[in-house]
Structures are given as C-alpha cells and as structure tokens.
Amino acid sequence: MNDLTHLDSSGTARMVDVGGKAETHRVAIARGLIRMSATTLEAIRNGNAPKGDVLGPARIAGIMAAKKTGDLIPLCHPLALDAVNVDFAFVAGGIECTATASLTDRTGVEMEALTAVSLALLTIYDMAKALDKGMVIESVRLIEKRGGKSGTWRAPE
Numbered sequence: 001m002n003d004l005t006h007l008d009s010s011g012t013a014r015m016v017d018v019g020g021k022a023e024t025h026r027v028a029i030a031r032g033l034i035r036m037s038a039t040t041l042e043a044i045r046n047g048n049a050p051k052g053d054v055l056g057p058a059r060i061a062g063i064m065a066a067k068k069t070g071d072l073i074p075l076c077h078p079l080a081l082d083a084v085n086v087d088f089a090f091v092a093g094g095i096e097c098t099a100t101a102s103l104t105d106r107t108g109v110e111m112e113a114l115t116a117v118s119l120a121l122l123t124i125y126d127m128a129k130a131l132d133k134g135m136v137i138e139s140v141r142l143i144e145k146r147g148g149k150s151g152t153w154r155a156p157e
Helices: 038-046 055-067 110-128
Strands: 024-035 083-091 094-105 136-146
Touching: 024 110, 038 094, 038 110, 055 083, 055 094, 055 110, 083 110, 094 110, 110 136
Parallel strands: none
Antiparallel strands: 024 094, 024 136, 083 094
C-alpha cells in the first residue's frame, strides 16, 4: 500500500505532504456537458427560463465551487487560486462547460477545475429543472493539466 499517496503504511487515509515539493505555475482545464431538450436549450439561450438568466449564476457557482474544493473533497489541500474561469458553449442538444483553474503552488488544480465544471452544470440543472427534469450531466473530465513534476498532460482526442 505504500505506493498509494493518500494511504499511510498501515492503510489509513492521509493528506499528502506537499511541503517538500517545488512551487510551480499549474493550470488545469476540465470540461463537461449537460444534455437537455431543444425547448429548454432555447429558453436558456434566449434568457427566458423560469428562473431568468441561467448561465450567470452557473458561472458564479463554478467559481465558488473551485474556491471551496478543499472543503468538499476530504483529502484535497485548500488552495489559494490565482484564477478560475468558467465558460459555456451551446452545442447540439446541450451546453458544454469548460473550467480553467490556475495557481503557483506545490500541488495541482485538477480537482478545482473538475469541481467547477460539476457545480456549474448542477446549477444549470437547478435553474432549468422546471422546464426539463430529464437533463443529463455527462462526460465531466480533465482535458489538460500543466505544471508540476509530471509536466503537461492532455486527454486523448
């Protein structure tokens, strides 16, 4: 079990000690999708969903979630993020969300980017559920990470 970074030699969960790691600039990009009916998609696009603007609150929720990742995921370090951007794109049958998180620190920001996407998509669901309870959140994944000892990684196309 010693090869697992979040377990000690007896198998007990622990927070990884990053104190000896070098501070580097780190960036993570995550993406996810929420599928919905054409009627719901059009209402969101036109800004006339029952709760009003959907994407503004979803963007703020994503940013706030990234900032609180250390409070939400048990063994994540609380991080002082330099920036979080949450963007949306209308695609066939839904809305794609992309979040980018960055900082200069001793640990990466993959979880912050993934958390931002997840909460932004959940907020879209909440804001539009009166129109479409059958919306589906899917394909939340890391697209790219840069920095740290392992360098750059990109998801296969």
